[in-house]
Amino acid sequence: MKRLEKVQVSILPTPLHKLENISKDLKDFNVFIKRDDMTGFGIGGNKLRKLDYIVKKAIDDGCNTLLTYGGPQTNHGRLTAAAAAKFGMKSIILCYGKPPKNISGNLLLDRIIGTEVLFMDTEEVRKKAEGKPHDEVVELYRNLKMSATRTVVKRYKEQGDKVAIIQIGGHSKEGLMGYFDCVEEIEKQSKEMNVIFDYVVLGNGSGGTLGGLLLGKKYFKSSFEIFASNISPIPEEQITRLLEFCNKTSKEFEIGVEVSRDDFVYSNDYTGKGYNIPDKETRDVITYVASKEGIFIDPCYTGKSFMGLLGFIKEGRFKKNSNILFIHTGGTPGLWTEEHEAAFNEDLWNDIEIF
Numbered sequence: 557m558k559r560l561e562k563v564q565v566s567i568l569p570t571p572l573h574k575l576e577n578i579s580k581d582l583k584d585f586n587v588f589i590k591r592d593d594m595t596g597f598g599i600g601g602n603k604l605r606k607l608d609y610i611v612k613k614a615i616d617d618g619c620n621t622l623l624t625y626g627g628p629q630t631n632h633g634r635l636t637a638a639a640a641a642k643f644g645m646k647s648i649i650l651c652y653g654k655p656p657k658n659i660s661g662n663l664l665l666d667r668i669i670g671t672e673v674l675f676m677d678t679e680e681v682r683k684k685a686e687g688k689p690h691d692e693v694v695e696l697y698r699n700l701k702m703s704a705t706r707t708v709v710k711r712y713k714e715q716g717d718k719v720a721i722i723q724i725g726g727h728s729k730e731g732l733m734g735y736f737d738c739v740e741e742i743e744k745q746s747k748e749m750n751v752i753f754d755y756v757v758l759g760n761g762s763g764g765t766l767g768g769l770l771l772g773k774k775y776f777k778s779s780f781e782i783f784a785s786n787i788s789p790i791p792e793e794q795i796t797r798l799l800e801f802c803n804k805t806s807k808e809f810e811i812g813v814e815v816s817r818d819d820f821v822y823s824n825d826y827t828g829k830g831y832n833i834p835d836k837e838t839r840d841v842i843t844y845v846a847s848k849e850g851i852f853i854d855p856c857y858t859g860k861s862f863m864g865l866l867g868f869i870k871e872g873r874f875k876k877n878s879n880i881l882f883i884h885t886g887g888t889p890g891l892w893t894e895e896h897e898a899a900f901n902e903d904l905w906n907d908i909e910i911f
């Protein structure tokens with residue numbers, strides 16, 4: 557296969573260890589964790605592995621500025637900003653929605669790094685989209701994104717900058733390769749620990765992490781099964797598109813494997829109330845993991861994917877005495893966003909004793 561070159565945004569390998577207390581609690585299952593919340597820069601997270609390849613390509617293309625997209629609390633935006641800072645580049649995040657009144661969570665970190673944070677007001681598009689077929693709605697949002705991008709890129713170009721455009725979540729062929737490599741890393745750690753993983757559980761958003769793991773699993777002939785817990789409900793068409801994308805990537809980089817729908821299991825059952833909406837069940841999972849293991853997971857992604865792991869166990873999907881590897885994809889700054897702090901206030905900030 558064609559091995560691409562990468563830069564080192566992330567510090568690898570990340571730790572992999574057993575969750576001793578949770579495994580004791582669950583009795584018949586050994587749960588391990590891959591600490592991709594500890595990838596090194598900008599408080600860490602899964603997007604850094606993708607950025608290793610994406611930033612290399614941007615530098616090779618002669619770019620000095622990274623532009624990406626996301627919700628106001630995008631972890632990918634924060635990590636793109638951190639990568640840019642490390643390589644002496646500028647960064648821009650184009651956020652969907654309106655700026656919140658107060659800065660918090662990822663937005664605070666973005667501004668501390670010195671990223672330009674801009675907003676695309678989706679209100680008008682939302683009104684225009686009402687009652688329209690799905691394709692037209694997608695087109696309306698795309699138009700908003702394209703026109704904002706053109707304006708910003710022109711502005712930077714006039715200053716003599718060259719902008720690399722990075723898709724939402726770092727979703728790209730290069731990005732997939734970050735998680736392809738992660739499988740090689742897991743296999744090496746598995747040998748060192750003398751533990752064979754039966755299952756790998758992860759949260760799925762834009763699909764790059766899942767896609768990379770699927771390609772890696774095939775290439776390195778891993779024996780584990782992959783269980784993806786979607787962060788918000790995903791239609792089957794999106795999964796089909798992801799598989800096509802993986803196979804295109806495999807061809808382009810001459811990986812020589814093909815992935816199919818049978819290669820993994822996915823679930824829409826552990827999405828809570830919707831993307832980044834606070835809910836009590838997810839908060840209870842967050843406090844459970846923190847109190848048992850001293851590890852923080854987050855309210856938008858990993859709180860839900862760990863809820864997925866516990867759910868899969870309850871559903872009887874895992875063999876007894878099996879080894880389950882949870883991928884901690886990061887996202888911890890989400891704990892300090894306005895809306896999640898307010899929700900935690902109700903659970904955890906009552907009857908505080910004063911002496």
Ligand SMILES: *Cc1c(COP(=O)(O)O)cnc(C)c1O
Binds near residue numbers: 632764885888
């Ligand atoms: C982006 C993100 C995910 C989802 O990863 P994808 O590659 O987009 O599917 C999961 N967890 C966290 C914390 C993230 O920031």
